[in-house]
Amino acid sequence: MKIIFLSTDMNIVDEWISKLEIDTYISCDDLESLNQTLSPLGSEIIIADYDTMSSEINKLISSSTLQQKLVILEKAPEILTGKMLISRGISAYGNSRMLSNHLKQIISALEEDKIWTYPELTAAIAKRDEESRLSKDAKKLIKKRLSEKELKVIYLVLDGFTNDAIANKLNITNRTVKAHISSIFSKLHVNDRVSLILLLR
Structure with missing residues (x-):
């Protein structure tokens, strides 16, 4: 380019x-x-x-x-x-x-x-406050497309957690977090965290 x-x-x-x-x-x-x-x-x-x-x-x-x-x-x-x-x-x-x-x-x-x-x-x-909670459509979309573990990860991503913080919170490896996030991006057709946040907010 x-x-x-x-x-x-x-x-x-x-x-x-x-x-x-x-x-x-x-x-x-x-x-x-x-x-x-x-x-x-x-x-x-x-x-x-x-x-x-x-x-x-x-x-x-x-x-x-x-x-x-x-x-x-x-x-x-x-x-x-x-x-x-x-x-x-x-x-x-x-x-x-x-x-x-x-x-x-x-x-x-x-x-x-x-x-x-x-x-x-x-x-x-990513930080959520009272006014910017997920809409019904966004909740419906992620519940339909994501696994139970991916749902836990996506809510932490939306709360601004880093991969390391997500790994500590869920007691899983950083590699597993990256795999979940990659799967979430793929299932929701986004390329990065900012695009994910913009999609769901």
Whole structure:
């Protein structure tokens, strides 16, 4: 996939290029140059700097015409901002200064049509409160498609538990938790935790 950087801060763009260890990319510093580089097929990944381009990025999201996968990074990511952006359809959100391996994980996740968020944001999105309990339709769907053990796992996932925490709570191995989660994703036709949460909420 072609990678396009959207930022007016060339230092951060250079840092991303170095961390991703890539030679082929396009760098844009405004929406006009970005629109000129986008293909109608939407086969690019756009990595955008929210610190320098928030107004432009918000316009891009609001237009609802973006076919590309949009990654939004900022120096001080906030859970509230992340929840809003993920709910509006972006593909990934995190710290613009993240480690190289995390930036590469984002690209891998997006190439597999997954959504990527940092663990605290994923847990916050999953956290249930009184207003966001599962709807009757969601409960009916999971009871129909999932086994008894998978139901226990899915409720813990929806409560924001990590794989290790689920393993400890249910007294099973981490490998078994991963197998249950993989089966849940398959049965509910989702690719990742965030998509699962969005489906059921």
